[in-house]
Amino acid sequence: MKVIICGAGQVGWQIARHLSGEKNDVTVVDMNPELVRRASDTLDVQGISGFASYPDVLERAGARDCDMIIAATHSDEVNMVTCQVAHSIFSIPRKIARIRAQSYTAALYSDLYRREHMPIDVVISPEREVAEAALQRLAAPTTFDTESFLGGRVQLLGISLDEECPVLNTPLRQLTDLFSTLRAIVVGVRREGRLFAPEAGDQLFADDQIYVFAHVEDVNRTLDIFGKSTKKQERIVIIGGGNVGLAVARALEARTERVRAKVIERSRGQAELAADALERTIVLNGDGMSMELLLEANIDRADAVLAVTDDDKTNILVSVRAKQAGCPMAIALVNDPTLVPLMGPLDIDAYINPRATTVSSILRHIRHGRVRAVYSIGDAEAEVIEAQVLSTSPIAGRTIREIEFPEGVLVGALLRGDKVMKPTSTTRVEESDVILLFAMAGDVPEVERLLQVTIDFF
Structure with a gap:
């Protein structure tokens, strides 16, 4: 398959890495020659330096016989125009665009992307995806990673094992015999930084991070078996009232069970927008790093803090402060993958990587x-x-x-x-x-x- 990837940032680079590793013909396009050079030097891809939406640049990238174009530059408008040019001039059959602005992705305006208007086959909204990931983390509070599959019937659970885990040093084969009615399977183990798919005779040890598939009805029982509590999240403090924080707060308001959420937003204008958009959620205007403001938001009585500002370091430090104040669970939005190893030492329970x-x-x-x-x-x-x-x-x-x-x-x-x-x-x-x-x-x-x-x- 021949693919053009527009944008050689973190997302574009990862997609290029995946596709080139699977022997696809990949060309990366970016305005920044350094990013193009990094991609072509480290991956088996071709690199073109230029403006992704320019027809002559796409022509040089091989658009005439391309099977798919992925527009993942930092500009929504460039991504949209790139897909239009790919369709109108080069008839590329499949077009995927990353679009951040909520105005472009509102359901009310979904007709915009029909073939006769703006021909984009798939629109990826990072903010929507990240908000969904945050809600998944809150739904399984004692996991470091979680995702649902098979129409919500099966849950992937990432569980960190500690010394109190009751099934340590037990072969997985024996676990199957002990809990014969449990609809759960351990499919991945990360030990000392290395991830592997375990065999039936493998045992689990303290400090292992495991990935488990569990039937949605057996999630709580699965967590109990691996020594994790299943306390409901009823009081949540959200740091950051931008697109992600607002989407999470809206989703929490829509739930049938009672969830009390508070949002702390530094920008007064954005805080006012969030307050207008939310019905039952309290919005506080101020710096989430302020311990005084965190205590005003009753962080010491909250079940979880969700730090989703656009600054990684703020999210990490706010999470640490919230834990010090007595909040039992902290989830941080972290864009920079090199910061992820700090999560454990800093006692941050889970993180969300928008790139992933x-x-x-x-x-x-x-x-x-x-x-x-x-x-x-x-x-x-x-x-x-x-x-x-x-x-x-x-x-x-x-x-x-x-x-x-x-x-x-x-x-x-x-x-x-x-x-x-x-x-x-x-x-x-x-x-x-x-x-x-x-x-x-x-x-x-x-x-x-x-x-x-x-x-x-x-």
Whole structure:
């Protein structure tokens, strides 16, 4: 597949890394020659320096015979015009654009992206994706990572194990026997910085970070087994009243169960906008770094603090202050991946990486076969892939034991009709089943082959 990626920032670079690693023909376009050089020097991609929406620049990038264009520059308008030029001049069949401004992504104006208007096939909204990720973290407060799959029936849980975990030093095979009715499977383990897909004889140790697929009805039981509490989040303080904070507050207001949220926003104008947009949420204007203001927001009695300003260091420091004041849970928005190793030592419970959520969203629309969802784990170390099994797929009609999955791939769940099945080695995979896989990054191309790599997805 021939792909042009416009924008060589963090998101563009990660997408280029994924696609070039899978032997696709990738060209990266960016105005910054340094970013283009970094991409072409470190990845197996071609680099073009220039303005992404200029027809002559796209021509040089190979737009005449391109299969897909991904517009992920820092400008919404450039991304939109790039897709228009790609359609009108070069007839590129698939166009994906990252668009941040909420005015462009409001449901009221969705007709804007129809083929006869602004022909964009997929619009990715980072703010919306990040807000959804924040709500997922709040729904499973004792996890460091979480995402839902199979129409909300299965939850991926990232759990840090401590000395109090009751199932340490127990082989995973034995866990299956001990909790035979538990619909949960450990699919990934990070130990001493290295992520791997465990085997049945592997044991779990203190300080391991594990990834577990659990049926949504068994999430609380799963957390209990691994020594985590399941206390509900009823009082939440949100630091940052911008697009992300506002979207989270709105979603919390829409919930049927009672959630008391407070928003702290530094900008007076933005605080007034947030106050007008929210009905039951208290909005405070001031610096979230101020301990006096945090105490005014009753941070010591809150169940969680969610720091989602546009400054990583503010989010981290506010989280640390909130924990010192007695808040039991802190979630921080962190754009810079080099800051992530600080989360543990600083006692920050969970973080949200906008780059990872955006990359996951874009990959979902790129994968071959009948792929319905993709979630990127860690720093693109592994992927969770949800896909429908086609009749022509090599895995259709075979038991899991018979399928030649790579060592770094585990089946986490199977959906047949409306029934979620916990897979075993004797489970037979049928046509039209939806399969949920954990795959190490290097094994993704082989997974795509097993899921039937055809151009029909496009």
